[in-house]
Amino acid sequence: MPGQMSRARRNPVTVAAMHGALIIYTLIALFPVFVILINSFKTRKAIFREPLALPNAETFSTIGYQTVFQQGDFILYLQNSLIVTVASLFFILLFGAMAAFALAEYRFRGNMLMGLYLALGIMIPIRIGTVAILEMMVATGLVNTLWALILVYTAQGLPLAVFILSEFMRQVSDDLKNAGRVDGLSEYTIFFRLVLPLVRPAMATVAVFNMIPIWNDLWFPLILAPAEETKTLTLGSQVFIGQFVTDWNAVLSALSMAILPVMVLYVIFSRQLIRGLTSGAVK
Amino acid sequence: MFFGQLVLRGRWHIxxxxxxxxxxxxxVMIVPLxxxxRLALFTEVDQQRIFVGVQNFRTLFGDPRWSESFWNALGNNFWFFFIHMLVQNPIGIFLAALLSHPRLxxxxxxxxxxxxxxILSFVIVGFAxxxxxSPIWGIAPSMLDAVGLKSLFAPWLGKEGSALTTLALISVWQFVGIPVMLIYAALLTIPDEILEAAETEGITGLSAFWKIKLPLILPSIGIISILTFVGNFNAFDLIYAAQGALAGPDFASDILGTFLYRTFFGFQLQLGDPHMGSxxxxxxxxxxxxxVCIYLFGIQTRIRRYQF
Structure with missing residues (x-):
């Protein structure tokens, strides 16, 4: 009988085994992060003597964080990362949504071709063109400015953004837009006032997809903006750790400080991210 | 041209x-690409850029000083990808199957x-x-000691034979979340009626997984494979963060991304060469x-898709 069988699948041993496997993997996933975080608050001696113990009154120390704050300009790096990420996301969403609207809404010659042209970049990584990108940035004087990074990340994010957003914009009802046209609204007003608010969930998905790779990128900051004033947090921590490699307190603290902002972003956006990944937006 | 026609017809807004x-x-993307x-067909002589045709490729594939590094990086890159496919997909499918269990x-x-x-950056993952x-800190050896396997420990990242595989496994550890999510999503779209129908035929548990669920998630596995392929063949950050630009020990973990970086940007005493880099x-x-073409024309079109 079917009922019996499905009950059999849920017997306590199976359930316990499933939780066992998931707990083991969760531990594997979190273990390195956990070790870094707890040891960043310990004295050097305690780090080596008992790496797996939590800090206590005797072993607690913030010496690593003091080194990080004295030697590295982490506030500046954090600020650079924030500017680059927020500005890139803004341009990806604005330009991406505008292009997606044009492709989804209007019939014109070359519509298909334009869609294909913009979709090329989904599969081809922008890094392949790095040599010429660097030459262009040197020629235009944009090297070692945050604009170089913002432009590259915007170009990198646009193809997928246009693709996802135009899928969603095709679903917006024509009646609504035509009612707007009858009322004499311009095409711009229709886009900004009527359509954009309706595709907000899709915009959030695009934003979350792009946010993490931009924030974590090491390649372009290293090549286009390695100057001290333009270092992003990812590059800044890489360089800092490279210099302080024998100072374990400083290294562990720098790593913890690099983990913190991403974790904050993740806590805020994890539902959106997982919903985006599982909603078929990337099929 | 394209825009001109639209303007002529008074459709400025498009x-x-x-x-x-x-x-x-x-x-920023297409022209530099x-x-x-194009730059790959030039070289620099006395600060003049001159056209040399396919000479750079002859050097890259034929000159032993270059070709050894290139084939080494390419071979390593394929091994890197192979480990991903071998480890990441089975773990991803397994975890997704557990997660998609109803009422878990x-x-x-x-x-x-x-x-x-x-969500963590390669820098964090690599250093962590x-x-x-690290044999100095001793977390890994002491944990192996706790289960009586201390003799198995070796400084994996420092040994030529194991560095690349270790890095590939670290990369799998980092990215397994993506296959888990995509396969989990695919499993959720399988209608209950199909599974219930199978149950009445006596197909449950593992055999239901092999015979029903796995064929239905094949398209997702295809997408994950091509995403992994593209990601692996322009990977750079993890190797750079963990092993440096020289992708040590003795280039044992050198892949195309690190080779490209060293060549065009220069490193230590080696000067950058944008043309060989190109x-x-x-x-x-x-x-x-x-x-991508193998995937689009060879695999994607052959996978049977089911519409519910």
């Missing part, structure tokens, strides 16, 4: 909507936790594992293009 995206995308392919408690918690490594596996980038472009 131009305004399209222009920013098309301009930025063309200027083709310029890089704490599923949301497991899901969020398993995804955490994926370097510390955990040649390597062109080779990477060709490999990725072949992979």
């Amino acid at each position: 131009v305004v909507f399209l222009a920013p995206a098309v301009l930025v995308y063309t200027a 083709f310029n890089t392919l 408690r704490f599923a949301a918690f497991y899901r969020s936790a398993i995804f955490i490594p994926t 594992w370097k510390l955990v596996l 040649a390597i980038a062109t080779a990477m472009f060709a490999i990725i293009l072949v992979g």
Whole structure:
């Protein structure tokens, strides 16, 4: 009988085994992060003597964080990362949504071709063109400015953004837009006032997809903006750790400080991210 | 041309909507891409850029000083990809199958936790594992000691034979969240009626998984494979963060991304050579293009898709 069988699948041993496997993997996933975080608050001696113990009154120390704050300009790096990420996301969403609207809404010659042209970049990584990108940035004087990074990340994010957003914009009802046209609204007003608010969930998905790779990128900051004033947090921590490699307190603290902002972003956006990944937006 | 026609017909707004995206995308992505392919055909003599045809490629594939590094990086890159396919997909499918089980408690918690490594930067991941596996700190040896396997420990990242595989496994650890999510999503779309119908035929548990669920998630596995392929063949950050630009020990973990970086940007005493760098980038472009074409025309069209 079917009922019996499905009950059999849920017997306590199976359930316990499933939780066992998931707990083991969760531990594997979190273990390195956990070790870094707890040891960043310990004295050097305690780090080596008992790496797996939590800090206590005797072993607690913030010496690593003091080194990080004295030697590295982490506030500046954090600020650079924030500017680059927020500005890139803004341009990806604005330009991406505008292009997606044009492709989804209007019939014109070359519509298909334009869609294909913009979709090329989904599969081809922008890094392949790095040599010429660097030459262009040197020629235009944009090297070692945050604009170089913002432009590259915007170009990198646009193809997928246009693709996802135009899928969603095709679903917006024509009646609504035509009612707007009858009322004499311009095409711009229709886009900004009527359509954009309706595709907000899709915009959030695009934003979350792009946010993490931009924030974590090491390649372009290293090549286009390695100057001290333009270092992003990812590059800044890489360089800092490279210099302080024998100072374990400083290294562990720098790593913890690099983990913190991403974790904050993740806590805020994890539902959106997982919903985006599982909603078929990337099929 | 294209925009001109639209303007002539009084459809300015289409131009305004399209222009920013098309301009930025063309200027920063497409033009540099083709310029890089073009630069591969030039070289620099006495600060003059001169056209040399396919000479750079002959050097890259034929001159032992270059070709040894290139084939080494390419071979390593394929091994890197092979480990991903071999380890990441089975683990991803297994975890997704567990997570998609109906009425599993704490599923949301497991899901969020398993995804955490994926959001961390390569710098954090590379250094964190370097510390955990470090023979100086001794976390890995003492944990192996606790289960009586201390003799198995070796400084994996420092040994030529194991560095690349260890890095590939670290990369799998970082990215397994993506296959988990995509396969989990695919499993959720399988209608209950199909599984119930199978149950009445006596197909349950593992055999239901092999005979029903796995064929239905094949398209997702295809997408994950091509995403992994493209990601692996322009990977750079993890190796650079963990092993440096020289991709040690003795280039044992050198892949195309690190080889490209050293060649065109220069490193230590080696001067940067944008033209040879472009040649390597062109080779990477060709490999990725072949992979994407195999997927689009060879695999994607053959996988049977089911509509519910």
